[in-house]
Amino acid sequence: MTNNMIEISSDVIRGYNDTMILYILMEAPSYGYEIAKKIRALTEDKYIIKETTLYSAFTRMEKNGYVVSYSQNADNGKKRTYYKMTDAGKAYYKEKCAEWQLTKEVVEHFIRGDE
Amino acid sequence: METIRNYLETMFANLPNTMDVLKAKNELYQMMEDKYEELIAEGKHENEAVGIIISEFGNLEELADTLGIGGVINNNVDLDTRLVTDDEAMEYVFEASQHKLLIGVGVMLFIISPIFPILITGSTGSLGGVVGFFITIAVGVAILILSSARMGKWSFLDNLNCVIEYATANALYAELRNNMLSKALMKTIGIMCIILSFIPVIILDELTAKSFFGPNMAPASLFIMVGIGVLLIIASTAKDGAYNKLLSLNDSKKVAGNYDSIRSTQHDYGNEVFNKIMPVYWKTVTCVYLIWSFLTFHWHRSWVIWPIAWIIHRVISTSYSDKRR
Numbered sequence: 001m002t003n004n005m006i007e008i009s010s011d012v013i014r015g016y017n018d019t020m021i022l023y024i025l026m027e028a029p030s031y032g033y034e035i036a037k038k039i040r041a042l043t044e045d046k047y048i049i050k051e052t053t054l055y056s057a058f059t060r061m062e063k064n065g066y067v068v069s070y071s072q073n074a075d076n077g078k079k080r081t082y083y084k085m086t087d088a089g090k091a092y093y094k095e096k097c098a099e100w101q102l103t104k105e106v107v108e109h110f111i112r113g114d115e
Numbered sequence: 116m117e118t119i120r121n122y123l124e125t126m127f128a129n130l131p132n133t134m135d136v137l138k139a140k141n142e143l144y145q146m147m148e149d150k151y152e153e154l155i156a157e158g159k160h161e162n163e164a165v166g167i168i169i170s171e172f173g174n175l176e177e178l179a180d181t182l183g184i185g186g187v188i189n190n191n192v193d194l195d196t197r198l199v200t201d202d203e204a205m206e207y208v209f210e211a212s213q214h215k216l217l218i219g220v221g222v223m224l225f226i227i228s229p230i231f232p233i234l235i236t237g238s239t240g241s242l243g244g245v246v247g248f249f250i251t252i253a254v255g256v257a258i259l260i261l262s263s264a265r266m267g268k269w270s271f272l273d274n275l276n277c278v279i280e281y282a283t284a285n286a287l288y289a290e291l292r293n294n295m296l297s298k299a300l301m302k303t304i305g306i307m308c309i310i311l312s313f314i315p316v317i318i319l320d321e322l323t324a325k326s327f328f329g330p331n332m333a334p335a336s337l338f339i340m341v342g343i344g345v346l347l348i349i350a351s352t353a354k355d356g357a358y359n360k361l362l363s364l365n366d367s368k369k370v371a372g373n374y375d376s377i378r379s380t381q382h383d384y385g386n387e388v389f390n391k392i393m394p395v396y397w398k399t400v401t402c403v404y405l406i407w408s409f410l411t412f413h414w415h416r417s418w419v420i421w422p423i424a425w426i427i428h429r430v431i432s433t434s435y436s437d438k439r440r
Contacts, residue, residue, distance in 0.1 A: 031149075033145070033150055050171055058142075060181060081142055
């Protein structure tokens with residue numbers, strides 16, 4: 001559970017779930033729960049990605065060719081679906097990063113920290 | 116973990132039974148399982164872990180586009196389905212197996228009814244024999260009618276669009292498996308009774324030739340043995356019928372229909388004809404045996420059907436069933 005009173009708006013974050021997942025897959029291929037755990041750790045518990053959100057992102061990105069999935073036995077012998085980033089995924093990630101820079105710049109003009 | 120499984124199965128129960136949907140369900144289960152294990156390892160109580168997982172599961176609507184299930188999710192509540200509760204399911208199993216047992220008793224009475232005219236003979240007795248014969252038949256018919264009437268209240272299982280929950284299906288399946296041994300045992304004893312029914316005939320023929328009932332004791336014993344055998348065979352399938360009926364309630368086009376596939380996987384002979392014949396193989400053999408035996412009364416010969424049938428069964432199952440993959 002988060003400590004802050006402000007909840008993150010799912011509408012805003014929706015466009016960047018893919019970016020977060022791809023960021024994590026850039027290091028190494030990974031599976032559902034591990035990715036969710038890393039997102040949570042990197043954001044210091046401020047964003048907890050829902051299972052259904054994660055899964056719909058996986059399927060959407062796989063359809064677009066940004067990731068590929070394969071089955072592999074984990075350390076404990078359990079069969080898991082792993083996701084691996086493709087070159088198209090890398091290009092898409094860069095695109096999204098640039099898009100975010102622009103978005104941030106634009107929105108930033110209208111944010112006042114005081115009051 | 117069972118709670119999570121149930122939660123997920125219930126969420127998916129009304130969705131169409133497609134590859135995409137099943138894949139999503141498996142994948143989500145994987146993630147939830149991983150999370151559960153970690154939460155437990157962190158020292159969380161089971162209930163707390165389940166609570167966290169369910170609260171962080173999200174919403175199936177998010178999957179609507181990827182799975183092409185938008186229409187189903189929006190009218191998730193199927194108004195004309197009737198949920199068969201756990202208690203109802205158990206009550207049905209109890210009553211349906213009782214019903215089957217009573218049918219068995221009725222049929223047994225029909226089979227043994229001729230012993231009265233056989234046993235009670237002679238100038239004074241022959242009338243008693245006929246009366247006994249008809250009374251037995253009448254009792255048999257009465258039992259069949261009464262027990263069928265009692266099952267009337269379950270007709271909604273056929274008429275309404277009934278469903279059972281995953282947890283119920285699981286419990287039923289467990290019972291089905293537990294029941295397998297006693298079922299096989301009863302069936303075997305029943306078949307043995309029929310196969311060996313000529314033995315008391317031979318023995319009694321020697322022993323009772325000079326007794327009160329005279330030589331008729333021997334043929335009478337044959338009817339009793341066959342009657343008991345048939346009763347056991349019918350009774351052996353009593354519970355199974357009820358389990359399978361309940362397990363097959365769910366629509367096979369929906370995810371919930373998969374509860375159906377967890378029940379005994381049907382043997383695949385890789386051959387259309389055999390796949391149709393084999394499920395009724397032993398029933399057919401039993402019928403042929405009984406018909407041949409009762410028509411000709413060559414019990415000393417007709418038993419050879421069993422070893423022959425067994426050999427044919429072995430040949431078919433060994434030469435066909437392994438070719439399926």
